Amino acid sequence: MRRRAGQAVVLGIVVAGLLGILGALVVTAQALGTPEVVTLEVFLLLAALLVVLFTLLTVVVLTLVWLERKQLGRMQSRVGPTRVGPFGLLQPVADALKLVFKEDVAPGTSSKLLFFAAPILVFVPGFVVWLTIPFARDVVVRDLDMGLFFFIAMSVVGIVGLLLAGWSSGSKYAVLGGIRAAAQLISYEIPIIMIVLTVAMMADSMSFVAVVEAQRTVPYIAVQPLGFIVFFLAGLAEVGRTPFDIYPAESEVVGGPFVEYSGAHWAIFFLAEYVNTFAIGAVGALLFLGGWSWPFGDLPTAAAVALFLGKSYLIVTAIFWVRATYPRLRIDQLMSLGWKLLIPLSFAVVVTTAVQLFYDWPLWTLPVMSLALLAVPVVMQLRMGRRRALADARRFAERAVVVEAQPRPQRAQESGA
Amino acid sequence: MGLVLFYIAGAVTLFGAIGVVTTRNVVYGALFLLVSLAGVAGAFVLLYAEFLALVQVLIYGGGITVVILFALMLTRTAEYEGPGENRRWPLAAAVSIALFSLLAFAFVSDAGRYNSATRSAIDVEELGRVLFEQWALPFEIVSIVLIVALIGAVVIGRAGPEEDEPEPGPGGAAR
Numbered sequence: 001m002r003r004r005a006g007q008a009v010v011l012g013i014v015v016a017g018l019l020g021i022l023g024a025l026v027v028t029a030q031a032l033g034t035p036e037v038v039t040l041e042v043f044l045l046l047a048a049l050l051v052v053l054f055t056l057l058t059v060v061v062l063t064l065v066w067l068e069r070k071q072l073g074r075m076q077s078r079v080g081p082t083r084v085g086p087f088g089l090l091q092p093v094a095d096a097l098k099l100v101f102k103e104d105v106a107p108g109t110s111s112k113l114l115f116f117a118a119p120i121l122v123f124v125p126g127f128v129v130w131l132t133i134p135f136a137r138d139v140v141v142r143d144l145d146m147g148l149f150f151f152i153a154m155s156v157v158g159i160v161g162l163l164l165a166g167w168s169s170g171s172k173y174a175v176l177g178g179i180r181a182a183a184q185l186i187s188y189e190i191p192i193i194m195i196v197l198t199v200a201m202m203a204d205s206m207s208f209v210a211v212v213e214a215q216r217t218v219p220y221i222a223v224q225p226l227g228f229i230v231f232f233l234a235g236l237a238e239v240g241r242t243p244f245d246i247y248p249a250e251s252e253v254v255g256g257p258f259v260e261y262s263g264a265h266w267a268i269f270f271l272a273e274y275v276n277t278f279a280i281g282a283v284g285a286l287l288f289l290g291g292w293s294w295p296f297g298d299l300p301t302a303a304a305v306a307l308f309l310g311k312s313y314l315i316v317t318a319i320f321w322v323r324a325t326y327p328r329l330r331i332d333q334l335m336s337l338g339w340k341l342l343i344p345l346s347f348a349v350v351v352t353t354a355v356q357l358f359y360d361w362p363l364w365t366l367p368v369m370s371l372a373l374l375a376v377p378v379v380m381q382l383r384m385g386r387r388r389a390l391a392d393a394r395r396f397a398e399r400a401v402v403v404e405a406q407p408r409p410q411r412a413q414e415s416g417a
Numbered sequence: 418m419g420l421v422l423f424y425i426a427g428a429v430t431l432f433g434a435i436g437v438v439t440t441r442n443v444v445y446g447a448l449f450l451l452v453s454l455a456g457v458a459g460a461f462v463l464l465y466a467e468f469l470a471l472v473q474v475l476i477y478g479g480g481i482t483v484v485i486l487f488a489l490m491l492t493r494t495a496e497y498e499g500p501g502e503n504r505r506w507p508l509a510a511a512v513s514i515a516l517f518s519l520l521a522f523a524f525v526s527d528a529g530r531y532n533s534a535t536r537s538a539i540d541v542e543e544l545g546r547v548l549f550e551q552w553a554l555p556f557e558i559v560s561i562v563l564i565v566a567l568i569g570a571v572v573i574g575r576a577g578p579e580e581d582e583p584e585p586g587p588g589g590a591a592r
Contacts, residue, residue, distance in 0.1 A: 146471060146541060153471040156479025163486050167444060175490060182487050
């Protein structure tokens with residue numbers, strides 16, 4: 001009974017904290033958008049919008065979970081969930097209910113307050129990004145002048161939450177996972193910032209709406225194919241999806257920062273992961289696929305929203321596809337991919353775009369330069385890959401001889417003795 | 418309402434700052450620092466310096482706090498139990514008080530010029546123009562300072578030449 005009461009108190013604190021954070025965010029968003037006096041009506045309206053946004057995102061997450069399981073199943077010659085509801089559609093709902101009713105345990109070695117605060121610190125920044133993501137021209141909570149920058153700033157804050165989740169769990173694997181998360185996310189934040197900067201330079205604005213308006217005729221993926229590839233890869237790493245799921249890697253750190261979490265708090269992490277995945281899809285659609293616009297004139301709002309969601313789901317589907325296809329990288333491979341390939345490429349993208357803009361070169365020079373830059377690592381990889389493979393094979397051959405020449409008589413002696 | 422919000426931001430900043438120096442746990446200290454910096458970001462928002470607020474969140478809230486936490490988790494935090502182990506704290510206190518009084522004096526004596534109620538939001542475009550035209554030289558000098566710090570970190574971070582020899586092949590990679 002006392003434990004129940006304790007849980008209720010913790011839950012109350014968590015809910016109150018969440019509400020407080022959301023309130024602060026509403027005020028922040030308001031102050032960021034317009035330098036006007038914050039009235040109570042505006043505050044309430046924004047709060048209502050936030051609730052709507054939250055509900056919408058929860059539904060999106062539920063569909064994403066279903067989509068991922070179904071898609072992975074199909075790609076691996078399985079059928080995926082089928083039992084709960086038609087086509088297994090209600091499976092995620094059932095899972096969510098199960099998680100909510102599960103006992104929420106904190107390890108005795110953990111620091112309780114931080115342990116329960118960390119999921120919120122991870123979720124809230126991921127959620128807040130959606131304040132400024134437009135679903136169509138007028139369907140947006142607040143179109144900030146610095147929307148792109150807001151997106152970057154908020155995605156960095158989540159790292160602290162992961163690090164804290166790892167540390168406050170008071171378990172070795174969790175700490176290791178938290179440190180991995182910090183190293184990985186900080187590294188891959190740089191290419192994302194550079195690519196977002198490139199897009200801002202081309203659109204001459206940092207507002208998402210303006211970026212989409214600038215892509216009315218040609219989406220930026222046709223202008224900056226390399227930029228999109230770098231953004232996609234860095235985005236995968238940023239949300240810790242499969243080839244880059246180094247920090248929650250089950251076979252190495254048994255779930256990383258999330259090892260000790262169960263029940264509702266684990267569910268918040270889960271929610272955050274999918275919200276972030278969808279955010280990468282949505283931002284990718286806005287920055288590179290032209291968001292809600294298409295080249296044949298204006299669309300009615302409903303169709304525009306549908307188009308935008310379709311494009312976002314397309315990118316998310318590609319993320320799941322990658323998960324079904326590739327195994328996890330090692331941590332050193334992850335780091336060298338980030339620092340030796342994606343970061344130099346992203347800098348090259350920024351520089352070429354700046355040159356093109358400064359000297360007013362025609363637009364077709366950008367995709368040409370982009371593809372030429374893309375060719376550099378591909379050629380290097382092909383050449384170096386062959387050389388490295390040959391060297392590896394030679395070493396293996398040498399070792400194999402050594403192994404066969406020496407230990408046999410020893411083994412015979414041991415077994416004899 | 419703006420004034421109330423400003424007091425809230427100030428209280429959050431102060432609360433965090435006091436927490437940093439009084440807590441016995443270094444990780445909590447880093448977190449209090451985050452709270453304090455977030456309060457400063459809030460104050461920036463209320464002064465219509467949105468860009469600065471976001472920079473504050475990105476650089477200090479994200480970058481610097483993460484690096485501090487990262488370093489703390491890789492070191493033995495148990496060795497730094499008490500807050501008052503530094504014998505030269507009077508010197509630190511004197512410097513802090515001197516700096517505080519200097520800044521307070523500067524702000525109070527100059528308060529008339531910076532009336533936040535009459536100012537509107539600063540355009541990012543305008544900010545960039547001023548930064549790269551009027552203040553281009555100081556900006557570049559700051560970049561050089563950062564580059565020096567970066568190179569220094571790489572030099573210190575590199576292991577000695579005898580340990581550093583990379584072992585090619587799968588054995589080396591698995592290490």
